[in-house]
Amino acid sequence: MAFPKYKQRCGLCKKNMVLMYGRNQFPVCVSCHMKQINQPIDDPTFKKMFDIPATFYEDSTFLRKIKESYIRFGSLTQKQIDAFKKTVEDYKSGKNVKENETSAP
The missing domain is CATH 1.10.8 (Helicase, Ruva Protein; domain 3)
Structure with a gap:
């Protein structure tokens, strides 16, 4: 089942847009996620x-x-x-x- 995709601002930095797949997903951009896992x-x-x-x-x-x-x-x-x-x-x-x-x- 395909879900609609939409963009939303990052929940941490509020600068970058994140491609969202579902309403339960928390928006985190790649740069913020890389900071978390580094x-x-x-x-x-x-x-x-x-x-x-x-x-x-x-x-x-x-x-x-x-x-x-x-x-x-x-x-x-x-x-x-x-x-x-x-x-x-x-x-x-x-x-x-x-x-x-x-x-x-």
Whole structure:
């Protein structure tokens, strides 16, 4: 089911516009989200996993949400780790598809 898209100002900085997909979504622009997830990580295994180029995080809301979940809760489920690694591999191999693109019917 396709939801209508609309733009709304960022809820944190009130400067940038954010593409919204649903009414329950909190508007956070990419620059504010990058500031939130730019925190040091102590665990060496997760530090290595999250050490990817910043452009990957800027392009993918999914990657930002996974890192935000780790920072917030301190751990990830195995499914989250596998999905994160798969997405990063897709980005590295060039298989990535922009999130905002829609496929033609």
